Amino acid sequence: MTKIVEKMTQAGLGQLADGTLVERVLPGEEIEVLADGSARVITPVVDRVKAPCRHFKSCGGCAVQHASDRFVEGWKTQIVERAVTARDLPFPLRHVHTSPPKSRRRARLSGRRTKKGAMVGFHAKASDALIDVPDCQLLLPGIRAGFPALEALTVIAASRKSEVNLTVTDTLNGLDVHVATEKTLDGPLRIELAGLAEAHDLARLAWNDDVVVTRKSPDQQFGPARVAPPAASFLQATREGEQALVNAVLGSLGKARKVVDLFSGAGTFSLPIAAKCEVHAIEGDAEMLSALDRGWRHATGLKTVTTEVRDLFRRPLEPDELNRFDLAVLDPPRAGAQAQVATVAASDLKSVIMVSCNPVTFARDASALVSAGFAMVWIDVVDQFRWSPHVEVVASFTRT
Structure with missing residues (x-):
């Protein structure tokens, strides 16, 4: 039937x-x-359409390679639209940006020892089965070229029965690799790993909470500044997607002179904004802010950037603190920024730019802003996780 x-x-x-x-x-x-x-x-x-990757039917990394680009763009736009309109909000769509194939600069892979050595790849959907992905159409070629190093690390880090997690990031100076494993790091192992990093020309190698070796600074370009984020820390998935988000933010600065960047991370938005405005960057991770500060101090032509370590979920900026700024940028985790948005709504701020990786929490927070008198001026949809259900949003709000 x-x-x-x-x-x-x-x-x-x-x-x-x-x-x-x-x-x-x-x-x-x-x-x-x-x-x-x-x-x-x-x-x-x-x-x-014919799936562009031969691993599509077995690998769980992609969900919709069987659909045309036109369909996927419309589907992801509809995901955002449904979340927004469910809150009785308008949907002033402006742009849709999709990252190209082979552009993922950061990936979390799994490694498992085999009789002949090791296998590194992604899991099959809802399964413990590990799939080798030599022709993956998501990853940058530089990451694929680094698989021999990841396999060598797996042989060292994994037991016969356990897997290891390998977070690999493409940087301006080579691969930055973080290994999450149950194996304890001792002196002889540290020496062995340093030799492996040298042999495979890795920029940095970290083992659980320890940085084993930094041979070259694992830099990312944030506006005019170079920043070396902490190992395995948050980073936008593709450079193209990040640039689409940054361009959207920069295009909405208007006449702002002082900007507060809430959930700033290592400076994805703070440092490009600093080419035009003074910035106060707030983030709960002290290491990320230290990386941001170092990047700012070594760059030229930027206005003042100050930093503050603060848990914005437990202690959001209060209205009187927000009133010192002309514009706020918010880029919270998937949980959104409910507490912080409440104080923004109660402040005198006139302009807000919100970036989100979760359309549902974005819509919730956007609804709170609109209820407080803000209008959603435009919304962009950014697809950095090509062929997956994930989608990101950036929107501009102006208090009417």
């Missing part, structure tokens, strides 16, 4: 009329659901 796919869920699954969820199908397709829960497509739609 054949069935029609009714819609695509936010997780990238096709949904049938009875609620059944099926992988790798598209709305409007006539399918037959097989005994193992997979689908045989009887009548494909025009947006079905």
Whole structure:
């Protein structure tokens, strides 16, 4: 018995009329659901394409490579639109930006020892099975070229029964690798790892909470400044996506002279903004702020940047503190910035730019701003996690 796919869920699954969820199908397709829960497509739609990666059916890293770019862009835009309009907010869409294939500069991979050495890759969806991904269409070629180093690290770090997590980041000076493992770092191991980093020309190698060696500064370019963020710390997934977000923020500064950057991280927005405005950067991670400060001090042509270590979830900036600034930039984690947005709403601030990796918490926080008299001027959708259900948002708010 054949069935029609009714819609695509936010997780990238096709949904049938009875609620059944099926992988790798598209709305409007006539399918037959097989005994193992997979689908045989009887009548494909025009947006079905051949997956660009040969690992798509086995690897859990991507969800919608079977759909055209046009479809994926529309689907992700609709995810944001549904979240926003569910709060009775307008949806003033301005731009949609999608990062190109082979542009992911940061990835969290898994490593497992094998009889012949080691395997590094992504897990199959909802499975412990590890999939080798030699032709991955997400990662920068520089990261793929670093797999021999990751495999060598796996042989050292993993037992026969355990996996290791490998966070690898492409920097201006080579790969920055962080190994999360149960194996304890001692003197002989430190020497062995330093030799491995030398042999594979790694910029930096960290083992759990310890930096084993920094051969070259693992720099990222934030505006006019070079910054070496802490090992395995947050970083926008692609340079193209980051630039789209930065351009959106810079384009909305207007006549602002003093800007507060809330949840600033290591300076993704603070340092580009500092080319035009004074910036006060606030972040809960002291190491990230130290990296930001060093980057600012070594750059030229930037206005004053001050930093403050502060947990904005437990102790948000109060209205009288916010009133010292012309504009606030907020880029919170997935949980959003509910407490901080409440004090922004109670302040005299006239302009807010909000960046979010979660459309649902973004819509909640945007609703609080609109209730306080702000208008959403525009909203951009930024897709850094190509072929996945993840999507980011940046929007400008002006108090009317």
